[in-house]
Amino acid sequence: MAEAQAQNIEFKAEIKQVLDILIHSLYSEQEIFLRELISNASDALNRFKIESLKSNNQVLDPAVPLGVWISTDKDAGTLTIKDTGIGMTQEDMVQYLGTIAHSGAKNFIEAMKELNKGDTKTTTDVIGQFGVGFYSVFMVAEEVTVTSRSYQPEAEAAYWKSSGEGSFEVGPSDKADRGTVIEIKLKEDAKDYAETYRIRQIVKEHSDFVAFPIYLEEESHEEDKKGEKVFNQINAQTALWRERSSDVDAEKYKSFYQQLTFDFQDPLKTIHFQAEMPIQFYALLFIPSRRDYKMFQKQDDYGLKLYARKVLIKEDFKDLLPPYLRFVEGVVDSEDLPLNVSREMVQNTPMIARIKKALIGRVSTELERFAKDDEAGFKTFYKEFGQFLKEGIASDKENTEKFLDLLRFASTATEGEDLTSLNDYVSRMKEDQKDIYYVLGDDAKVVARSSHLDYFRKNDLEVLYLTDPMDNFMLMGLSEYNGKQLKNIDDAELELPEDEKKIETPKDEGFISLTAYIKETLGDKVEDVRESKILTDSAARLVNPGGMGNTSFYRAQRLMGQDFQVPKKILELNPGHEVVKDLSARLKANDQDPLLPVFVEQLYENELLAEGIHPNPAEMIPRLQKLMTEALRKS
Structure with missing residues (x-):
């Protein structure tokens, strides 16, 4: 190591704040540092596979196996994590290990201020959301040394070293092989992370489904090798989405979902299928149990993971589902997508449009089945995500029909928290009733006292209560159901059953x-x-004069x-x-x-x-x- 060329660089102020929080505030989440480092290693391995394909194998060490190797030294109190991924140059280290995007650091700091420090579920979730995952290593480390060599054949190796207290050191290294090695000198109260059983336990819980093999150095139990150190693979390394759904139990789905999303509650619904025509792909999708499972999530922070033959092409790929289905998490793996397609160009391939169409159809079908088979579960879903479906009704004319039967509303025929579907409403309509009636309002209890309901109550005509703020937007895309018009009962020109109209009386x-x-x-x-x-x-x-805009338009403006x-x-x-x-x-x-x-x-x-x-x-x-x-x- 050429110390003469080493540089000592101060961390930016916001990184010092992040490090201070991680080092002093999150003792109960210490083990997630390993999850974050393995996740980074997996990303580096994926990126290497893509660069190797794009450059026609013109990379350093093309034949070296791809994987993650972990070794411990109890006596020295150290933990070492090595990968054979894309590697880094000295410039990369300064950029990726010496800085965090300002917005990510700021958002992380704000998020942590909002959280109860004792809530392990939410703090664990936040760590992985803002690009600060690498720095979680300082929860357990006295000092961290990162040595790396880039996949580029002519690139020089480099090292990065820090105790997390304000600055880091970078310089050239004599590392000859491609990839990255992270050496961690453990704190006194974190020495249990030098125990192999502890590493196995953490990998099983947090990283079992990483797409690359994870090896742990252990003493051999074979008779002829007793006492020798050997590397054993400790993760399942299963592309779970490629397995038959009949071979995957609920516990595996749950574990995969938690590793995918960092949401430590069970998913509400799992959708696992394989499509053969017109394009072959595998999909494993999840619907979370609550809409706020990603705390502090930005509006555009969503999307599925897109793989091509088990190679990760793009994270958070938004073009596989429309925005109103942004609550769906999961993985899509295509057999037909070329591996060397650029991440920028992939969204323009015709295959993506076909996959998107198939996914929308499957999600709507599975939700219909969910509503039929599990009324209580679907009620939970609708409470959390019903507004997204209404957004889709308003914005996606092509697929409106697929989601109409999933809509639920309170009405004059329901009580308490019970809701009705449009289909059930139609089944209760009187013989001479031509239209579906609704009334708009801010609250079901208030709407129930609306003067517009007088006639309908007297004549036993059911009226839907549209009290969700999104109902105003939904109506812009919903005018009929099964050939029956939806009519606002505040319309002055509303046609009522002829024999029910009041007889004209002389005016006083x-x-x-x-x-x-x-x-x-x-x-x-x-x-x-x-x-x-x-x-x-x-x-x-x-009431609205004939030809006047719907009240929903004005309510939407107010809201x-x-x-x-x-x-x-x-x-x-x-x-x-x-x-x-x-x-x-x-x-x-x-x-x-x-x-x-x-x-x-x-x-x-x-x-x-x-x-x-x-x-x-x-x-x-x-x-x-x-x-x-x-x-x-x-x-």
């Missing part, structure tokens, strides 16, 4: 005067004021925090309701009554509030206080 002069007064008072706020044909128990309701103009609707009144009768009588007694316009404004804004489109409910407070004052004076 007082009521006619009241509608004219209210229209004049509200002015441009309403399109019209008229008698309702369907209200029975409520005083008023707001996104966008400025919007309150739509001009038709205010319908129930002439038989006490409030309307009293207003009519008050107008007849004194059309200059100063409280009349106050009552009218409040009646109108009550309905805006019920519709979920009031731009600023707090503005009603002074008016309500005025009405309370008048009421108290007369009591």
Whole structure:
């Protein structure tokens, strides 16, 4: 080692913070350092395979076997991990071991501030998410020395050394063979990681399905080799996705899922299949048990792992599934994808589009089966991921039909937390009912008191409650189901069964005067004021004029925090309701009554509030206080 050419370089401030957290805060997660180092070694081996293919084997040591070798020395208190992967130059070491992407370091620090330090599941999860995995070695290390030689034949070997306390040293090395060796001098309280049984235990739990062999140096148990040191393979090294599903038990699936995602809860659903036509590929997909299994996950941090004949081509490959299925985790391995395809070009190959189509179809089919066979499990799924399906209904016209039967809604026919499907709704429709009815709102309990429901309750017509914020967007892509139109019951032109409509009755002069007064008072706020044909128990309701945009559009704007103009609707009144009768009588007694316009404004804004489109409910407070004052004076 040419010490004269060695350099000592200070860690950046954010890396010092990361190291401080890792060294002092996470004692209960120490063992994951080995998972992270093996994961890095596996990545290096994968990258070497790809570079070897791209360069037609013009690499250093092309015949050297690919793998990871681990050895321990209890007396010296050391642990050594070697791989024959792509290797690093001195410049690579400064770049990859001396720095972390600023955003990754910052996000890790913020994530750790938010977590309960005693929650081993969540802290273990966070370690692998922000590109800080290598530095976890300092949880157990007094000093770490990394020696490496790149796959490039002319590249020089180099070393990197640090105690994790503020700086690192780099310089040239005399290492002759390709790959990387990490020598760890263990802390006093971490000496158990020099025990071979401990290494076996950790590899079995965290790295059993790594695609390359992991060897551990142990004493031989063979009679003629007793006392000798030999390397034994200690991982299953199984491409689990290529096995027949009938040969894989639930425990193997669970272990693979946990190693894939760092989510230490069981997956909610496993989808394992092989496709032969029109393209051959293997897929092992998982649906997590909760949507927040990746804490602090960014919106675009998703995607499946894409392999070509067991060689990892791309991590987090987003083009295998549409964005609304981003909650699906897993692996896809293609037999037909060329191994030497660049990671940038792979997304443009026609095969990817075919695989994507097959995956969407299989996911929808498996979810339908899940809904049929496991009602409780599907209920959990829908609570966590139902919004994603609605996003798909709005955004993916081509595949809308595949997911319609998975939608679930509360309705006037369900109770408590029970939900109904569109198919079940249709099965309960009356013979003369042509449409599927729904009402929009912010909460099922509030919607259940909607004035729009008067007629439908009286005539035993089921109405769906659309109370999820995503329902507003979903409706932009959902107008019918099985030939039946979805109709908002606040539509003024809504057609109802003919024999159920109210018989026209002569108008009362007082009521006619009241509608004219209210229209004049509200002015441009309403399109019209008229008698309702369907209200029975409520005083008023707001309905959409024919040809006007759906209320869902305005609700969507409000939910996104966008400025919007309150739509001009038709205010319908129930002439038989006490409030309307009293207003009519008050107008007849004194059309200059100063409280009349106050009552009218409040009646109108009550309905805006019920519709979920009031731009600023707090503005009603002074008016309500005025009405309370008048009421108290007369009591």
